[in-house]
Amino acid sequence: MNAFRLILAAVLMSAASPAFAQWFKYPTPGIPRTADGKPNLSAPAPKTADGKPDLSGVWLTQGIYIGDITKDRKEPLPFQPWAADLYKYRRETQGKDDPTGWCVVGGVPRSTAVPYPFKILHTTGMVVILYEAVHSYRQIFTDGRPLPKDPNPQWFGYSVGHWDGDTFVVESSGFNDNAWLDNFGHPGTESLRVTERFRRKDFGHMEVQITIDDPKAYTKPWDVTLPLVYQPDAELIEYMCPENNKDVVHLVGK
Amino acid sequence: MHACRITIAATLTALMTTASASAQWLNHPTAGIPRTPDGKPDLAAPVPKSANGKPVLAGLWRPSPGLTGDIARNLKPGEVPFQPWAEALYKQRRATSSKDDPTANCIVGGVPRSDLVGYPFKILEVPGMVVILYEAVHAYRQIFTDGRELPKDPNPTWFGYSVGHWEGDTLVVLTTGFNDKGWLDNAGKPATEHLRVTERFIRKDFGNMDIQITIDDPKAYTKPWTVTQPLAFQPDTELLEYICNENNRYFDLVHDFGK
Numbered sequence: 001m002n003a004f005r006l007i008l009a010a011v012l013m014s015a016a017s018p019a020f021a022q023w024f025k026y027p028t029p030g031i032p033r034t035a036d037g038k039p040n041l042s043a044p045a046p047k048t049a050d051g052k053p054d055l056s057g058v059w060l061t062q063g064i065y066i067g068d069i070t071k072d073r074k075e076p077l078p079f080q081p082w083a084a085d086l087y088k089y090r091r092e093t094q095g096k097d098d099p100t101g102w103c104v105v106g107g108v109p110r111s112t113a114v115p116y117p118f119k120i121l122h123t124t125g126m127v128v129i130l131y132e133a134v135h136s137y138r139q140i141f142t143d144g145r146p147l148p149k150d151p152n153p154q155w156f157g158y159s160v161g162h163w164d165g166d167t168f169v170v171e172s173s174g175f176n177d178n179a180w181l182d183n184f185g186h187p188g189t190e191s192l193r194v195t196e197r198f199r200r201k202d203f204g205h206m207e208v209q210i211t212i213d214d215p216k217a218y219t220k221p222w223d224v225t226l227p228l229v230y231q232p233d234a235e236l237i238e239y240m241c242p243e244n245n246k247d248v249v250h251l252v253g254k
Numbered sequence: 255m256h257a258c259r260i261t262i263a264a265t266l267t268a269l270m271t272t273a274s275a276s277a278q279w280l281n282h283p284t285a286g287i288p289r290t291p292d293g294k295p296d297l298a299a300p301v302p303k304s305a306n307g308k309p310v311l312a313g314l315w316r317p318s319p320g321l322t323g324d325i326a327r328n329l330k331p332g333e334v335p336f337q338p339w340a341e342a343l344y345k346q347r348r349a350t351s352s353k354d355d356p357t358a359n360c361i362v363g364g365v366p367r368s369d370l371v372g373y374p375f376k377i378l379e380v381p382g383m384v385v386i387l388y389e390a391v392h393a394y395r396q397i398f399t400d401g402r403e404l405p406k407d408p409n410p411t412w413f414g415y416s417v418g419h420w421e422g423d424t425l426v427v428l429t430t431g432f433n434d435k436g437w438l439d440n441a442g443k444p445a446t447e448h449l450r451v452t453e454r455f456i457r458k459d460f461g462n463m464d465i466q467i468t469i470d471d472p473k474a475y476t477k478p479w480t481v482t483q484p485l486a487f488q489p490d491t492e493l494l495e496y497i498c499n500e501n502n503r504y505f506d507l508v509h510d511f512g513k
Contacts (some may be wrong), residue, residue: 029382029400056380103360103499121385123378124312125285128387130394135362137387137394139493143285149427154495236396238411242360242499 028057028232032203039232041204048122053166053200055127058231061115065226067183069113069210073224083187083217090185095176098185099155099178103241105136107155108172108194109210109226113182117231120181125169127161134237140170147173153190155179168198181212189216204230263296284314284489288460295489297461301423309423309457311384314488316374321483325370325439328481340444340471340474347442355442356412356435360498362393364412364436365451366467366483371440374488378445384418384425389493397427404430410447412436420479425455438469446473461487 046054065071077085091098096191100106106114116132125143140159151158151174158174172194179188192214200206206228213221288299302310321327326334336344347354357363363371373389382400397416408415408431415431429451436445454466463485470478 026402096452099500102502104497121378121380121383123380125376128385130385130396135394136392145282151496155497155500156495237409238413240361240412243356245359251508 013060018188025233026235028234031057031232037118039204039230041202041230041232042147042249043203045200045202052163053168054122055120055198055200055206056122057170058119058234058236059206059228060116060227060231061112061114062227063115065113066115066226067113069109069182069184069224069226070186071220077186078222080217080219084188087185090180095116095185098180098183100180100183100241103134103245105134105155107157107175107188108157109196109208109212110180110182110211111136111156112136112196112208112228113225117234117236119236127170130236132239134241135239137155147171153177156195157192164197170194170196170198172196181198186215188212189214206230261444269413281490282492284491287313287489293332295487296491297459297487299460301457303354308420308425310379311377311425311455311457311463312379314376314491314493315463315485316488317370317371317372318484319484321370321439321481323370324467325366325441325443325481325483326331329479333479334443335479337474337476338416343444344442347437352440352442354385355437355440356502357437357440357498358389360391360502362388362412365395365414365416365430366453366465366469367394367437367439368395368413369453369465369467369483374491374493374495384427387493389496391498392496402493404428410434414449414451421454423456427451427453427455429453444474445469448473463487 028039032040034040048054071075097100101143105111107217111118111131111133114133118132119130121128121130125141127142129138129139129140131137138156138159140161141163145160147160149159153176154174155176155178157172159170159172161168161170163169173192175188175192177188177190179192180186181188192212195211195213197209198206199209207225208228209223211219211221212224284295288296290296304310314361316453363367368375368386368388368390371390375389376387378385378387382398384397384399386395386397388394395413397418399418402417404417405415410431410433412435414429416425416427416429418425420426430449432445432447432449434445434447436449437443438445449469449471452468452470455463456466457463465483465485466480467483468478468480469475
């Protein structure tokens with residue numbers, strides 16, 4: 001039941017609203033609170049021991065960008081013609097070929113542009129993101145390694161991160177050519193390279209500027225900025241997509 | 255192709271001894287691990303310690319063949335204290351070659367089954383939590399170590415709800431809040447919502463760790479029982495992206511399977 005509801009929300013995403021974890025309340029330890037005990041989301045951004053912003057915590061992307069990451073772009077996307085045609089087809093057929101209909105992970109950047117929270121962890125040599133969506137995770141190596149020259153193509157690609165001042169910059173490549181950049185179906189190919197710049201503005205707010213560089217699908221790089229909001233006193237719930245998945249038979253595109 | 259291979263390996267769980275098929279091609283030197291003068295990982299080096307003096311558990315580990323597939327492999331016949339219905343269900347699952355295995359649908363193995371498969375997992379230690387990233391089905395598990403108690407009325411889940419604390423040099427993880435669909439191992443030993451699992455993580459040296467697993471599920475077993483799964487540190491390699499749902503062919507096969 002639960003998985004069914006969540007899958008429907010994810011896939012039939014025209015007006016998805018956050019429906020998660022309302023029942024789950026555990027006070028997040030160690031976060032700033034106002035005098036009445038409420039989380040103080042406008043407190044300053046916390047720092048780690050090395051003086052960099054601490055990005056850890058449960059985050060959720062603000063609703064407007066969910067589904068269509070290009071929602072507030074003023075200019076048209078620099079599609080290659082075939083990619084424009086494919087995008088148009090996916091919209092006309094209501095995303096019936098969406099790989100997440102089979103509970104495959106959303107990948108990058110799509111996993112950030114869905115109505116499910118994710119938890120960022122800092123650990124030695126890595127930043128890890130635990131996604132509620134499809135109960136999956138992503139490793140971002142911060143130990144100085146370069147991106148691999150011949151990676152195994154993956155849905156999440158291969159990610160390395162470094163600090164540029166107070167901005168955490170993540171570069172990813174090594175994607176397979178099945179990717180949808182968002183629920184609406186903007187295409188990605190094996191040439192996709194994604195740069196994400198995470199800027200924590202205060203305790204409760206972060207922005208991620210996402211640059212899409214995929215010369216096979218787009219004539220030039222383009223970027224969007226997604227606002228993220230901290231989720232206090234909440235927790236990831238177990239989103240087991242393949243349990244009782246009723247989606248596939250409904251993916252008819254009518 | 256790749257996902258298909260792995261899915262079949264995971265789901266045709268007649269494989270009581272899953273072979274190592276992971277990450278042979280992937281070689282990135284693991285930073286900061288002890289090495290012998292010739293540069294090879296020194297797996298017999300002492301247990302590393304964290305700032306608080308406790309053993310570091312973080313790293314990439316892989317269940318040794320020990321109990322993979324069959325959690326009771328090292329027990330004698332009759333030593334699993336089944337309740338009668340649980341024994342009948344287990345026998346039915348064996349007789350039908352595990353055709354009803356939930357992981358065939360790419361659902362996670364849960365606890366303790368995810369400790370007992372042929373795929374590696376990475377343990378992370380972060381403030382207030384130990385996290386396990388499983389290669390199997392690309393899933394994760396959170397173990398809260400901030401002192402919170404197990405919830406009284408948890409949402410039943412496949413992984414349950416886990417809290418951990420240190421007893422000397424042993425990380426003790428208690429887990430409850432399971433749904434009643436879990437299989438304890440690939441062979442299909444049943445579990446119910448009453449399942450309570452205790453895992454004791456005992457790192458013996460740099461390269462070796464044991465998980466002592468106690469199964470306490472009075473609805474399915476007449477008394478608690480304990481087994482030990484050895485783990486081997488995996489140097490100079492990495493988790494692969496195991497996307498079970500990509501091109502899952504299990505149900506094309508299962509019609510002829512388990513008959």
